[in-house]
Amino acid sequence: MGEKPETPIRFGIIGCANIARKVARAINLAPCSVLYAIGSRSIEKAKQFASDNGVRESVKIYGSYDQVLDDPFVDAVYMPLPTSLHLHWAVMAARRKKHVLIEKPTALDVTELEQILEACESNGVQFMDGSMWLHHPRTVKMKETLFDSKLLGDVNYIYSTSTTSVSPEFLENDIRVKADMDALGALGDIGWYCLGAILWAKNYQLPTLVTALPDVSKNSNGVILSCSASIQYGEPAETVGIIHCSFFSSTSMDLTITGSGGSLNLRDFIIPYQESSASFEFTVGAKLAQLHIGWNVKPQKVVVDSELPQEALMVQEFAGLVHDIRTSASHPDPKWPDISRKTQMLLDAVKKSVDFGCKPVYF
Amino acid sequence: MGEKPETPIRFGIIGCANIARKVARAINLAPCSVLYAIGSRSIEKAKQFASDNGVRESVKIYGSYDQVLDDPFVDAVYMPLPTSLHLHWAVMAARRKKHVLIEKPTALDVTELEQILEACESNGVQFMDGSMWLHHPRTVKMKETLFDSKLLGDVNYIYSTSTTSVSPEFLENDIRVKADMDALGALGDIGWYCLGAILWAKNYQLPTLVTALPDVSKNSNGVILSCSASIQYGEPAETVGIIHCSFFSSTSMDLTITGSGGSLNLRDFIIPYQESSASFEFTVGAKLAQLHIGWNVKPQKVVVDSELPQEALMVQEFAGLVHDIRTSASHPDPKWPDISRKTQMLLDAVKKSVDFGCKPVYF
Incomplete structure (x- = not known):
């Protein structure tokens, strides 16, 4: 900056x-x-x-x-x-x-x-x-946990949701469900964050293939109101990301990143519960205790304050x-256009898989 | 009882x-x-x-x-x-x-x-x-939250994981990766819980279709070591469940149930972090605060003590x-055989979809 x-x-x-x-x-x-x-x-x-x-x-x-x-x-x-x-x-x-x-x-x-x-x-x-979430100091802190410290080991699973339960009026009139306005519907509006989170967690490496799941829901104009997708790296898979975005489910913004050695989790990754302070949890080296009657460790909470929203x-x-x-x-910084381009490419691939009956789309 | x-x-x-x-x-x-x-x-x-x-x-x-x-x-x-x-x-x-x-x-x-x-x-x-988890008082309490109080509204999304990062020796020698012993591998051993959780959350209603995701990983004998699946109710989907089980990812036991009005979440649903006391969180009526600068509510924690494990x-x-x-x-209580039968049916369907290249399997 x-x-x-x-x-x-x-x-x-x-x-x-x-x-x-x-x-x-x-x-x-x-x-x-x-x-x-x-x-x-x-x-x-x-x-x-x-x-x-x-x-x-x-x-x-x-x-x-x-x-x-x-x-x-x-x-x-x-x-x-x-x-x-x-x-x-x-x-x-x-x-x-x-x-x-x-x-x-x-x-x-x-x-x-x-x-x-x-x-x-x-x-x-x-x-x-x-x-916006990419600019929160919590996101920076999570990236350190993910990449610098290698606490999680090899990341092999990423999960992200973005859901919001909209009103009947929204489903009727909002521009985000209109084919001539925001033709990408829920996938574009809120799925964007999920796809961005997968790319972020993979350091902006593009996946090998993308497959929409059959639970897609569209309105009468073909605009996506809810969908899920698998974002796969490697074939066979080395890492898989699963996203779910929906205009029908109550507000959720879950992000979980799991590796061979630990996992990172938060439930408000797009918009923190509150402006001034945000947190995430991580669990490292979790095993079941002797006799499998509990865990040897519990999630640790990391709190990150933010002076500005x-x-x-x-x-x-x-x-x-x-x-x-x-x-x-x-010159303009190419980092941000590159992030947008990759996110849009991923979004296009999910959309294409949806349009082609959940066939895998290869990169 | x-x-x-x-x-x-x-x-x-x-x-x-x-x-x-x-x-x-x-x-x-x-x-x-x-x-x-x-x-x-x-x-x-x-x-x-x-x-x-x-x-x-x-x-x-x-x-x-x-x-x-x-x-x-x-x-x-x-x-x-x-x-x-x-x-x-x-x-x-x-x-x-x-x-x-x-x-x-x-x-x-x-x-x-x-x-x-x-x-x-x-x-x-x-x-x-x-x-075992079906017998924990936390599970009973969650069911009340889910069904009796209708706090979550119509359940339209369920997500469950069961992962554990096993050793190279396990991948070589454990009976759970042997085709002649536990031929169902990770799907049978730990995926069983994920599928059971979906059924539990849907009051043991069987789904309409089941689709394995392409990220399946098998060993050289064809035993599943990691897989994911979509469990869909209704077509188009009224509820979708997504499961992920893996022998490669660090210990996780996530369960999230989301409805139109709220969501319920825990990260240790199969084996609680500790024996004597367990908890889950739920969020009801979550909306973004004015200007979308935070949430109007935060998750509420429910703690359930247990005298016996x-x-x-x-x-x-x-x-x-x-x-x-x-x-x-x-006569023997038919409830428990029925739960087992439905879980096994669901497991068979995921296995079949895996075996048929992720084709949807209808019930």
């Missing part, structure tokens, strides 16, 4: 989705960024958003996305638009030299994402998707990279 | 596997039973077992299984034999009017098990398998049923 910039990075928000409220707050919490402009399809919606969220009067309010992109003082845009609009607006933003912080899923498929990334690269702007840390990281590009003419 | 018998139920143990040590202790801990005889293939092995485990001098030591079954004072046998020997010895025991407490997996397939159950039924003896409670339950049959000429 770059140094703290002398002049803060000015963000424009394109689209006033609910999630924008959280990120608007994060932009102001982060030490190196400021909310500079808000654009919606209508000036009324933008004004409403501004007044609902106590946005400072100095923030520019625009009645179109284009106006945000045309404002020469906007350094970067945060884009919580329906997925079907990502390609157009992210490319437009890049062409106008705006750095792009975009909500997940990044695009309808990796072909679209490649176009966005190409536009960002050729225009020298930073790209990052909105996977993870979304502010994400904004801080992003703004730091933008600052580096601006002040020292450095 | 029956009343405490005036004369305790006399157990004979057939086979001196490691697990027999735990159950020998349980037989003596349970208030209504006594260890009466031990039989091994050689008198030396039986004597060694007796001395290793501080067995009282009054306990009969036999150098063959037949001698245990021929002893008229033996009421019931506990049978921790390799699975391939279950059919022969369980049928022999039943014919000699011995009640049968048998280790899991109950048989090599449900056809074999049906023969055992038929022998038990026609001879009026009780049958029960060694799924679960294996002693199993023996107590079994002995109570035997006592009822003996004193009031009542």
Whole structure:
């Protein structure tokens, strides 16, 4: 991450989705960024958003996305638009030299994402998707436990869920179940995190094959509302990841990583139970006690405090990279586009397996 | 469960596997039973077992299984034999009017098990398998949470693991990886619990289809060392269960049951971390807090104390049923054979799907 910039990075928000409220707050919490402009399809919606969220009067309010992109003082845009609009607006933003912080899923498929990334690269702007949990210090601490210390031994099993029980109105009207808006449904909206977690745990190595499980549920327009998949490394398997995402089950965000020597577990990996402090558990060297009447060890809890919420840390990281590009003419950091690309590739593979009746899809 | 018998139920143990040590202790801990005889293939092995485990001098030591079954004072046998020997010895025991407490997996397939159950039924003896966790008061408490209170809403997702990281010697020599001994490998030995947990959570309703996942690992003799499966209810799915069992991953015994309204979770469901007290967590009505910066609720922990270890409670339950049959000429309780039969059917289906290249197997 770059140094703290002398002049803060000015963000424009394109689209006033609910999630924008959280990120608007994060932009102001982060030490190196400021909310500079808000654009919606209508000036009324933008004004409403501004007044609902106590946005400072100095923030520019625009009645179109284009106006945000045309404002020469906007350094970067945060884009919580329906997925079907990502390609157009992210490319437009890049062409106008705006750095792009975009909500997940990044695009309808990796072909679209490649176009966005190409536009960002050729225009020298930073790209990052909105996977906030990757920026939490707990995630950093877990990675140490996983990789640096080798406490878990060889990782051979990863399990991740992302579920939320939505309302009947959501199932009827939300853009996340509309084929022309967020065609990837639950897989794109919340499955993104599960797939990201598998890749994260495998240090962004792509799997050998991906197989959707037969429990997929779709609405009448073919949008996925619930699904599960097996993400397999090696054949025969050296590591297997299993994901489950659903709009029908009560809120869950489980992540378990198991190796030959131990396991790591948490149940709130995407959004911690509380902002200021988060935890995970790990168990190392677990065996059954003599006579198998209990365990020799119990899970150990690791607590990680966080001064800033993870979304502010994400904004801080992003703004730091933008600052580096601006002040020292450095290149955009390829790490974040690479993470997005691989996650989208994995998502495409699950979708393809679903579409082809749960046939395995090879990489 | 029956009343405490005036004369305790006399157990004979057939086979001196490691697990027999735990159950020998349980037989003596349970208030209504006594260890009466031990039989091994050689008198030396039986004597060694007796001395290793501080067995009282009054306990009969036999150098063959037949001698245990021929002893008229033996009421019931506990049978921790390799699975391939279950059919022969369980049928022999039943014919000699011995009640049968048998280790899991109950048989090599449900056809074999049906023969055992038929022998038990026609001879009026009780049958029960060694799924100890079903007898823990925590399990009873979880069932209340699940079914009586409807706290979780409609259960639509169940997840269960049973893994243990075995030694190279185990992979070479243990009977649980030998095709002529425990041909069902990890699926039979530890996957049994995962499948039992799915059935338990669905009140012993059989699923619609079962599909093995492609991550199966076998040894050179075709014995399963690791596998995963999807257990689906309804088509399209109303509930899906995912299981994972493995001889390669560090000890895990995860069970998560998620419904539309909440979830229940524990990580030691097969053998609690400690004998005297066990716990589970449940989360009800979880939503993300305003702005999605945390959860509105955290998991609640339920602690359940247990005066006797679960294996002693199993023996107590079994002995109570035997006592009822003996004193009031009542019929064996069909509940336990039914649980075993359904678990074995599910196991057979997973095995079949594995053998047929992960094709779905319908019930």
